[in-house]
Amino acid sequence: MVFQGSSAAISHTGKVRSNNQDSGYAGSNLFVVADGMGGHAGGDVASSLAISRLTELDQPFTSASAAEHALRDALADTAAELIDTVAQRPELAGMGTTVSAVIMVDEYAVIGHIGDSRVYLYRDDTLTQITTDHTFVQRLVDSGRITPEEARYHPRRSVLMRVLGDMDPDPEVDTFIMPTQDGDRWLLCSDGLSGVVDDAHTTKALALGMPPARTADALLKQALDGGAPDNVTVVIVDVGGQHPVFIGTPTIVGSASNPTGVVVPAARPTRSSWLHTARQAANEPTHFEPAAEFLEELIEEDRRRARRRRLGWLAALILVLAAIGAGLFAGYTWTQTRYYVGADDDSVVIYRGIQQSLGPVTLSSVYEDTNIVLADLSDFDRQTVEATITARSLTDAELIVDRLRPTPEATG
Known part of the structure; x- marks a missing residue:
């Protein structure tokens, strides 16, 4: 049956990047966020291709398991299409995209996920992160080496361990089925939102009970107020509820909404000298999937960073204790003059x-x-x-x- 509820999608370039490599989709049964990455227009192409391929799933399914199977196949086909595209257009080499998708089937949500875009569920005044980030720092969190709060500010927080790209024809994608119910609010977003707006403020915005479009606007404003260093894409899905049931044309936002397709700009020549060094453009990718040997170097670097942090805390503690000791000694010396x-x-x-x-x-x-x-x-x-x-x-x-x-x- 057709999903009964309401939805909205919004996407913004942000305050730093010069183009929007995100794409979003809110349809009748299908809802997707894709965060593209890659030099020049590679990210635009990757996220647009993902949306284009997945929109074929915006239809009623006979069962949640059938939808899950179709979603896995569609994501695998997207990876194959990215590889074929790079073979035809070598200038796009290195492009890729995250995907977080939800298909509503009766009383179930079928979820597919790869990368660091996220799916959240707001239910009974509680916000729960449903997907797990496929990132280097998430592995550090899972192993207990850093806390989730430390992960928010870790220098390697954007390093992806899994992504739909032009290198892996058989990507490892998470898919699963969850029951949903009237009153649920589902949030799909790129890391341009989750990396800037914390869970407490996100929960507050979702709890206001505004229609999906106004809620998405409120979350976007918070990301922009926080500096919005990356593209921001938000899809809100309400199950049942007091707001009008979604009827009409699907909403497509971000690079996938370009009706003329993505145009790949010519590479701009860079001039550098000892006085004027070449600087990385604002829209260069901050995400990439590391090779195994590079991952080992990242892990070793993180160990060095942890050791430096411990030594820094120890040195600071010694300095504080020394200052306290010096103060006590000076005070005691003064008392002996009385x-x-x-x-x-x-x-x-x-x-x-x-x-x-x-x-x-x-x-x-x-x-x-x-x-x-x-x-x-x-x-x-x-x-x-x-x-x-x-x-x-x-x-x-x-x-x-x-x-x-x-x-x-x-x-x-």
């Missing part, structure tokens, strides 16, 4: 230091026992000494002792 008069058992003594203590550490010590017996003092002087008398210096402390010292007549 004096006061007080009582020690039954006599009057001069103390070096201050009356306070730090826990079990006393900040004063007996400097001189004056041999003045407390019992020989007047009641007022004895109470004053027992409460301690602060002196401005050692000389001042000695003068205080002289004033306290009883006369021979008083002791006789």
Whole structure:
């Protein structure tokens, strides 16, 4: 049966790149996001070819398993078409694309995924990432070597381990089937959104209950406000719900929406010298699928990076402890320049230091026992000494002792 719900798709170049290599599709039963990569127009071509091939699946299926089988075949055919395209147009060598697709079949969502575009499900006020990124840093997260938060800012976060490209005729694609229900909101997006807008803000936008088009606009605005260093593509799919049921022409966005096809620009010559070095264009690919030997180098580099990070934390801790120690030593040294008069058992003594203590550490010590017996003092002087008398210096402390010292007549 035809999917009952509503949907929207939107795509934007972003604030840094000069062209949009993303493509998106929202149809009657099929919903796709493809993030292309490759020099010149390679990414545009790759994501457009993926959308063109997958749109054949926008039809009712007799079962979810039949749709899953068709989706796997279509993704394999897309890889073969990319290889054939590069054979005919060598200037596109190295191009590829991610694909995250959902086919709605009755009460099920059939999901196909390769790369680092994502599929999320918002249900019961909770956002869940349904797909797993096929990236180098995701492997590090899975192995427990870094945290998901560290992965967001890792320098290798854009290195893809799997992608539909012109090198692998048999790509490893994730496909699976999930039950869906009225009220579900599905979000498909390129990493231009997920890499900039965190889950908390995404959840907040989806929770507002706005129609899919307004929700997609809100998410795009957040990505742009966050700098949007990459193309941003968003597809929102509501299952059932209060908004009008989707009827009409499918929505195609991004490079696949170009009605005249993708034109491959001529390569621009670059001039460089020791004064003016050639700079990489803003729309050069940041994604690529590494060879096995390069992956080993990445892993070793990450080990070195982890060691440097640990050494950095250790050095910082040592510096902090050294600063604290130096401060404590300077403070203690200062206390040893102070004096006061007080009582020690039954006599009057001069103390070096201050009356306070730090826990079990006393900040004063007996400097001189004056041999003045407390019992020989007047009641007022004895109470004053027992409460301690602060002196401005050692000389001042000695003068205080002289004033306290009883006369021979008083002791006789």
